Amino acid sequence: xxxxVLTLFPDQITDHVSxxxxxxxxxxxxxxxxxxxxxxxxxxxYGKVDDTLYGGGTGMLMQCDPVYDSWLEIADKDQIRPYxxxxxxxxxxxxxxxxxxxxxxxHLCIICGHYEGIDSRVIDEICxxxxxxxxYVLTGGELAACVIIDSVSRMIEGVLxxxxxxxxxxxxxxxxxxxQYTKPAVWHGKEVPEVLRSGDLKAIEDYNGIMSYIETxxxxxxxxxxxxxxxxxxxxxxxxxxxx
Numbered sequence: 001x002x003x004x005v006l007t008l009f010p011d012q013i014t015d016h017v018s019x020x021x022x023x024x025x026x027x028x029x030x031x032x033x034x035x036x037x038x039x040x041x042x043x044x045x046y047g048k049v050d051d052t053l054y055g056g057g058t059g060m061l062m063q064c065d066p067v068y069d070s071w072l073e074i075a076d077k078d079q080i081r082p083y084x085x086x087x088x089x090x091x092x093x094x095x096x097x098x099x100x101x102x103x104x105x106x107h108l109c110i111i112c113g114h115y116e117g118i119d120s121r122v123i124d125e126i127c128x129x130x131x132x133x134x135x136y137v138l139t140g141g142e143l144a145a146c147v148i149i150d151s152v153s154r155m156i157e158g159v160l161x162x163x164x165x166x167x168x169x170x171x172x173x174x175x176x177x178x179x180q181y182t183k184p185a186v187w188h189g190k191e192v193p194e195v196l197r198s199g200d201l202k203a204i205e206d207y208n209g210i211m212s213y214i215e216t217x218x219x220x221x222x223x224x225x226x227x228x229x230x231x232x233x234x235x236x237x238x239x240x241x242x243x244x
Contacts, residue, residue: 001156003033004074005145007112010035012142025159041069050115059116067122074109082109084127087141091130103155112141178211210236
């Protein structure tokens with residue numbers, strides 16, 4: 001899979017992908033990440049890529065042509081048009097379902113805004129969708145682009161050792177993970193649940209499944225409300241909650 005990032009600060013992207021799972025995936029040829037400097041298509045020799053806003057307002061807005069020409073340089077190299085994302089607080093909030101959907105694309109082009117953002121006309125012309133990583137505002141889109149690259153890469157076959165490395169994680173089934181523990185069995189008077197020390201794999205699986213519901217209920221009620229829970233599991237949830 002190919003990731004192309006259009007940015008004013010390519011080092012922020014390359015510094016991130018030069019570490020952890022992404023660099024190993026690149027070395028294996030499973031993914032490739034290219035950070036393209038939008039200033040390569042600046043409108044003058046001084047690297048100008050922005051201007052004042054029509055209608056007034058503070059700050060500067062990135063212009064259409066530098067972004068569009070950078071995108072054309074990426075798009076023209078392929079027979080297949082890249083699936084193009086603009087990272088923006090206006091976009092659909094990234095979740096695991098969207099991550100899985102994006103992992104099926106052949107080529108993702110991620111556009112990072114800066115200053116007051118990008119002229120809306122070029123966004124409308126070349127972007128397939130806008131994506132936000134949360135309901136807050138960042139200085140630029142580079143951190144959000146790195147989050148997308150990291151989360152999407154994990155879903156691509158061969159990046160992680162096996163599918164279990166991600167299939168049992170939070171959000172994969174619409175719930176949070178059950179609480180996890182390591183040695184010692186007792187720490188500060190808090191004991192690891194006996195079932196997790198029992199060696200009974202079926203009992204452990206059942207316990208973790210119900211605890212994942214309880215953890216989601218406590219910490220992410222918005223997610224819990226969307227779950228379809230059987231009557232049997234409801235009874236198990238209520239029984240386990242009473243014993244905690």
